[in-house]
Amino acid sequence: MAELTYREAVIEGIAQEMRRDEKVVFLGEDIGKAGGVFKATVGLWDEFGDLRVRDTPISEQAILGAAMGAAMTGLRPIAEIMFSDFLAVCWDIVTNQIAKSRYMTGGQVDLPLVIRTANGGGARFGAQHSQSVENWAMMIPGIKVVAPSTPADVKGLLAAAIRDPDPVIFFEQKSLYATKGEVPDGEHVDEIGKAKVVREGDDVTILALALMVPRALEAAERLQAEAGISASVVDIRSLVPLDTQTILSQVKKTARVVTVEENPRLCGWGAEIASIIAEECFYDLDMPIVRITTPHIPLSSADELEDAMIPSADRIFETVRQEVD
Amino acid sequence: MLTKDKLLEFYRGMVTIRAFEEEVRKMHNAGLAPGLVHLYSGQEAVGVGACAALNSDDYIASHHRGHGHCIAKGSELDRLFAEIIGRRSGYGMGRGGSMHIYDPATFNLGTNGIVGGSVPLATGAALSAKLRGTGQVAVSFFGDGVLNQGILFESLNMAALWSLPVVFVCENNGYGEFTEIDDVTAGRPYAKRGEAFDIPSEKADGMDVLAVHEAVSKAVTRARNGDGPSFLIFDTYRYSGHHVGDKQEYKDDEERELWLSRDPIPKLADMLVAGKKIKQAELDELDAKIKVTVIAAANQAKKMPEPDADDLARHIYAA
Ligand SMILES: Cc1ncc(C[n+]2csc(CCOP(=O)(O)OP(=O)(O)O)c2C)c(N)n1
Ligand SMILES: [Mg+2]
Numbered sequence: 001m002a003e004l005t006y007r008e009a010v011i012e013g014i015a016q017e018m019r020r021d022e023k024v025v026f027l028g029e030d031i032g033k034a035g036g037v038f039k040a041t042v043g044l045w046d047e048f049g050d051l052r053v054r055d056t057p058i059s060e061q062a063i064l065g066a067a068m069g070a071a072m073t074g075l076r077p078i079a080e081i082m083f084s085d086f087l088a089v090c091w092d093i094v095t096n097q098i099a100k101s102r103y104m105t106g107g108q109v110d111l112p113l114v115i116r117t118a119n120g121g122g123a124r125f126g127a128q129h130s131q132s133v134e135n136w137a138m139m140i141p142g143i144k145v146v147a148p149s150t151p152a153d154v155k156g157l158l159a160a161a162i163r164d165p166d167p168v169i170f171f172e173q174k175s176l177y178a179t180k181g182e183v184p185d186g187e188h189v190d191e192i193g194k195a196k197v198v199r200e201g202d203d204v205t206i207l208a209l210a211l212m213v214p215r216a217l218e219a220a221e222r223l224q225a226e227a228g229i230s231a232s233v234v235d236i237r238s239l240v241p242l243d244t245q246t247i248l249s250q251v252k253k254t255a256r257v258v259t260v261e262e263n264p265r266l267c268g269w270g271a272e273i274a275s276i277i278a279e280e281c282f283y284d285l286d287m288p289i290v291r292i293t294t295p296h297i298p299l300s301s302a303d304e305l306e307d308a309m310i311p312s313a314d315r316i317f318e319t320v321r322q323e324v325d
Numbered sequence: 326m327l328t329k330d331k332l333l334e335f336y337r338g339m340v341t342i343r344a345f346e347e348e349v350r351k352m353h354n355a356g357l358a359p360g361l362v363h364l365y366s367g368q369e370a371v372g373v374g375a376c377a378a379l380n381s382d383d384y385i386a387s388h389h390r391g392h393g394h395c396i397a398k399g400s401e402l403d404r405l406f407a408e409i410i411g412r413r414s415g416y417g418m419g420r421g422g423s424m425h426i427y428d429p430a431t432f433n434l435g436t437n438g439i440v441g442g443s444v445p446l447a448t449g450a451a452l453s454a455k456l457r458g459t460g461q462v463a464v465s466f467f468g469d470g471v472l473n474q475g476i477l478f479e480s481l482n483m484a485a486l487w488s489l490p491v492v493f494v495c496e497n498n499g500y501g502e503f504t505e506i507d508d509v510t511a512g513r514p515y516a517k518r519g520e521a522f523d524i525p526s527e528k529a530d531g532m533d534v535l536a537v538h539e540a541v542s543k544a545v546t547r548a549r550n551g552d553g554p555s556f557l558i559f560d561t562y563r564y565s566g567h568h569v570g571d572k573q574e575y576k577d578d579e580e581r582e583l584w585l586s587r588d589p590i591p592k593l594a595d596m597l598v599a600g601k602k603i604k605q606a607e608l609d610e611l612d613a614k615i616k617v618t619v620i621a622a623a624n625q626a627k628k629m630p631e632p633d634a635d636d637l638a639r640h641i642y643a644a
Contacts (some may be wrong), residue, residue, distance in 0.1 A: 051456060062479035065445020072434055096439050105416035105427040107640035141641055165643040289519040
């Protein structure tokens, strides 16, 4: 085991797959010579050269469109969209082209491509650079949606995404880039579509994703210490496919469930999971399902305002304590 | 100098597409083809002339008016009809329909329902061919409407910058839906859009299969030699309006007659006959044979089973 940062795990995941398979190529803005605006691709251009690691023009539609054309013709491209907010600029390629091609062609076309993108808040960039948009992606049939919370998951799930025959949007939470964690040595490949129970508890299950996972864990420790509440924390890791089995078994065990979402409230992923829980195990529940989310308001950039919007460990702690009481 | 065989191949291709589209019209009028169908009749010289300049493993990416490209690249007529009328044996199991026909066997990246949507796919296929070192070329077909889509500029820039083996082929039929292209487009001549990126750009007669073939052949040679993209605009015309059922009240008789007088099929026939390469009677016989083949394929498609809703959830993801 080596300790890596989340951003180093991105580099390691890509490098591992590029060494293994020469069909893997990487396109994006500032990713090559500059090593990425978040320094999450440093060294790849030096190792793999500018044929396989390509600095592109600021042309999100052409980046994803070309990645799709390349994926249809024998390559396994990784395309970076610098901030997930910019997916809106090329959403046609994501939703009308990439997501639907396997289906509309009756299964004739494989689209082994990964769209990596920096998602979410915490960096005070304001409403066009801080959104959590994983719920947009979850709504589109035909793409897989992954959002890791730890360096080990970054490396393992990124490797799995690159090997996957289907298109994957890989949401990296931008304020996690500097965080550290143990990553297995040697080749590390995880499995997409498996949630992880990261803390076992008996009284309540907290379902979280990406940046919300460390915050939920912090809240869970305080709930134990200060209120005697024992919380399970499940890191969802992948919204599509969704590991409903792990989620439902934890919910049944604790009979109480809280989702913690960074996306804005309306049609956030927690709403979908709440509906699945209500359908599948309503009679196992001892309390209404609770959703903790960013409000349905554009994000602000001022520290106090952003902090007031995105769920914090404090807010999770307070909400769960009150609801479980 | 093109051989008689090559010229007859052009002729056969254009007549096949014309006859195919007539059957599609009938199918649509009979209520067999779901949604809208956009016929290629009138534009045959572009698809046939361009595809004849390609190797079988070169890529094409097409658009909503794309039956002609599929036929010119060699797709099977019965499976094309089957997709258009929503049968299980169609190219997309009846799920795609006319605007979503993909055929890997002919290296066709598909017709496309989004105006401009396939332009970056051809660009990406060209990037892939270049990186894999295969020598393949990609042709991107698009309508004049795409002259005003941002994705075209992104793709032209990328292709020029990276010297990609792609040929951009704009089929200017004068209209986008019911609006004249000239009424909504600045920057004449339109070939300047390619020149802005230092891409060799040229306008040619899209009603003359030989002119199309010559221009595309030059562009393909350039691409294959590693000299990068080309941008070609072919002036052409769509006889049947935007879709079957479009009354085309926005056109006048004078315009219609002018373009009919430039029809690429009789033009090539006249040339063949005048050059004593073939007799008119032989061409008539060929026309009749093609019609029989096309109608047989249409009938074959109509007999194919309808898709089964039981497997609607298959192929969203790899198994
Ligand atoms: C992005 C997008 N905008 C609008 C449409 C609706 N639409 C379908 S075809 C068409 C006209 C396209 O004109 P052109 O590119 O000249 O092709 P033509 O139909 O003349 O062959 C329009 C506006 C669409 N399909 N996609
Ligand atoms: Mg047009």
